[in-house]
Amino acid sequence: MTFDARQLFERFARAISDRDVVTIRGLVHPDFVGFYPQSGERFGSDLFVTQLEQYPTGPREPVSDVPPVRVVSDDGRWVITPAYTVVPLVEPSKYTAVTSAVYPDGSEWHIVIMVELREGLIYRSDSYFAPVLPAPLGDSMPSRRG
Amino acid sequence: MANVQDLYRRYANAIAQLDFATLESIIHRDFVLDYPQSGERFRGFASFRAQLENYPGGIPAAPAGDPTAKVVGDDDRWAMSPGYTVLPLAGPERFTSISRVPYPDGTRWWVVAILTVKDDQIVQSETYFAPEFDPPEWRKDMVEIVPRD
Numbered sequence: 001m002t003f004d005a006r007q008l009f010e011r012f013a014r015a016i017s018d019r020d021v022v023t024i025r026g027l028v029h030p031d032f033v034g035f036y037p038q039s040g041e042r043f044g045s046d047l048f049v050t051q052l053e054q055y056p057t058g059p060r061e062p063v064s065d066v067p068p069v070r071v072v073s074d075d076g077r078w079v080i081t082p083a084y085t086v087v088p089l090v091e092p093s094k095y096t097a098v099t100s101a102v103y104p105d106g107s108e109w110h111i112v113i114m115v116e117l118r119e120g121l122i123y124r125s126d127s128y129f130a131p132v133l134p135a136p137l138g139d140s141m142p143s144r145r146g
Numbered sequence: 147m148a149n150v151q152d153l154y155r156r157y158a159n160a161i162a163q164l165d166f167a168t169l170e171s172i173i174h175r176d177f178v179l180d181y182p183q184s185g186e187r188f189r190g191f192a193s194f195r196a197q198l199e200n201y202p203g204g205i206p207a208a209p210a211g212d213p214t215a216k217v218v219g220d221d222d223r224w225a226m227s228p229g230y231t232v233l234p235l236a237g238p239e240r241f242t243s244i245s246r247v248p249y250p251d252g253t254r255w256w257v258v259a260i261l262t263v264k265d266d267q268i269v270q271s272e273t274y275f276a277p278e279f280d281p282p283e284w285r286k287d288m289v290e291i292v293p294r295d
Contacts, residue, residue, distance in 0.1 A: 015223060037244075037256055037294075038256060038277065038278050039281045039282075039291075039294060040282050041289050041290070041292075042291075042292050043290065047288050047289055051285050051288055051289070054285065054288075071181075072240055072242065072260050079225040094218055098260070098272075107168040110182055112242075112260075114242065114244070128256055128258050129276055130183050130274040130275055131183065132192075133183045135184040135185060135186045
């Protein structure tokens with residue numbers, strides 16, 4: 001099994017950025033449910049597309065650079081059998097994807113998405129939106145800005 | 147490999163209770179804590195402890211047994227051998243924890259941490275803080291609103 005979750009999420013991110021609803025519909029499962037825990041909003045695939053189409057930014061050109069998507073828990077996994085053969089593992093179905101976005105007002109946000117796949121499509125997504133913040137502790141603590 | 151549910155529970159409780167003896171036993175010597183939103187990086191247990199001890203108003207922490215707290219990516223994993231036997235796999239090296247914490251000013255934030263385990267200890271944490279917000283007016287009739295409490 002050579003399923004590439006990162007490639008799937010990058011296509012998804014690009015399609016959202018471009019508002020390419022045809023591609024989006026091709027990447028989400030028919031029973032897709034998206035959830036924004038911060039606001040309690042929950043929606044299916046049709047409402048997800050409607051929401052993107054009506055997002056209040058006005059007409060705009062697709063952006064050329066979509067922030068990279070980092071996928072956690074997609075490491076290739078394998079196991080050594082008692083006979084010392086290496087066996088690839090069944091792919092995981094749940095991933096954490098991390099990306100970022102710049103909103104129309106210029107603010108920068110990190111987006112962390114818990115995604116569950118089914119049949120190679122996005123079946124569930126819980127999205128968290130985290131704003132870029134100033135370091136509250138300044139230089140008084142033994143930390144450093146990365 | 148440690149059970150990540152148990153490891154995370156001990157980690158979260160030790161932070162909430164400022165139980166530094168337990169916390170130090172869970173933290174790997176190469177521990178690094180990143181807050182990507184602010185660019186802060188804490189290296190080692192002493193740095194992490196100093197932050198917890200000096201947090202203005204007391205460290206915000208999810209109450210014990212918080213039903214919103216969960217761990218993602220800890221599924222039991224298995225492989226099928228050429229002899230068609232099922233082999234259990236060691237636990238995951240990385241998992242994601244989600245909890246909701248109250249802050250001293252009364253606001254509540256979701257805390258999402260991507261944690262890496264090494265030698266049965268937490269060696270890296272990449273933590274994001276996401277504030278609650280009201281559903282935007284323009285789309286509130288398009289979605290189902292799930293009560294947050």
